[in-house]
Amino acid sequence: MTDWLAYGLAGRDPSTVTTNTILCNTHVIPALGSRKLRDLSADDVDHWLAAKAKVLSTRSLEAIRSCLNRAVKRAMARDKVKRNVVELCSIPAGRLGRPSKSLPLKQAEAVLTAAEDSALYAYFVVSLLTGGRTEEMRPLRWDYVDLEGDPEAVPEIPPHIAVWRSVRSTGDTKIRKSRRTLALPGRAIDALKIQRERQGRQRVAAGDQWQENGLVFTSAVGTELDAANVRREFRKVLARAARMPEIQMPETEIKPDDWTTRETRTSFVSILSDRGIPLEEISRLVGHSSTAVTEVVYRKQIRPVIQTGAVAMDGIFGTPPPPER
Structure with missing residues (x-):
């Protein structure tokens, strides 16, 4: 992970490097950093993601899995490991993220x-x-x-x-x-x-x-x-x-x-x-x-009610009078 952070992000925007460094140092390295790469299993990654799903949003889970995935791919390219077990693991649903809002x-x-x-x-x-x-x-x-x-x-x-x-x-x-x-x-x-x-x-x-x-x-x-x-x-x-x-x-x-x-x-x-x-x-x-x-x-x-058809049909067929009570 530290090798990927040091050399695998060359040419990236400084804010991207900072974001990935924080994600790795906060969520990846403390949980998996001491594990020997050749011993890392898909089950280990599944358990790690499941634990993180209790505290992170799905988007954050995607980000930390991406960090791990890219680091292992880099290791594969340098013959440090034979396969990438991270790609075998799907991302669980995380906590609901902060919903965006709008001013009326x-x-x-x-x-x-x-x-x-x-x-x-x-x-x-x-x-x-x-x-x-x-x-x-x-x-x-x-x-x-x-x-x-x-x-x-x-x-x-x-x-x-x-x-x-x-x-x-x-x-x-x-x-x-x-x-x-x-x-x-x-x-x-x-x-x-x-x-x-x-x-x-x-x-x-x-x-x-x-x-x-x-x-x-x-x-x-x-x-x-x-x-x-x-x-x-x-x-x-x-x-x-x-x-x-x-x-x-x-x-x-x-x-x-x-x-x-x-x-x-x-x-x-x-x-x-x-x-x-x-x-x-x-x-x-x-x-x-x-x-x-x-x-x-x-x-x-976005307003969910699509009114175009109703407005057009009212213009074509007219609006009926209200029923008598």
């Missing part, structure tokens, strides 16, 4: 209002109103933002952002279809204009400490935002929203510590779905490879 319209409005005093106001507005991934918003550059558009063009070009980069080691988006150019809602345009002015003041205040990177969303000295800091600020905004009078009813309660920044994206999907936007269009907006991905990942956020 009322809560989303409250969050945007609460965010007005935040240094990351524009970040939250653009994320919530465009459905961008947090890994796409943090490296967004002013070069990829057009707040004016071109009304004289045919067809007209509206104000937009080009989501073409991410924080991944390659700088590219998650998949090719994630590269997309999104028209900006008016509220996002206004927020970005405020951000441009605010950043100008930050540049002056920072003086020689300012690091110019052309980024839209930055720290006070111009550097790229850290995911943990964005999440922390988002929860502060949620806490302010939770104290607003319109969010005091039990059904609209917000518990800030239960939320992460990526749920601005699930909220975007949910709000559009509630307004009857077709799944195909939502899939294009969020940069998924297919509608199947959108439906699987955001199943709870």
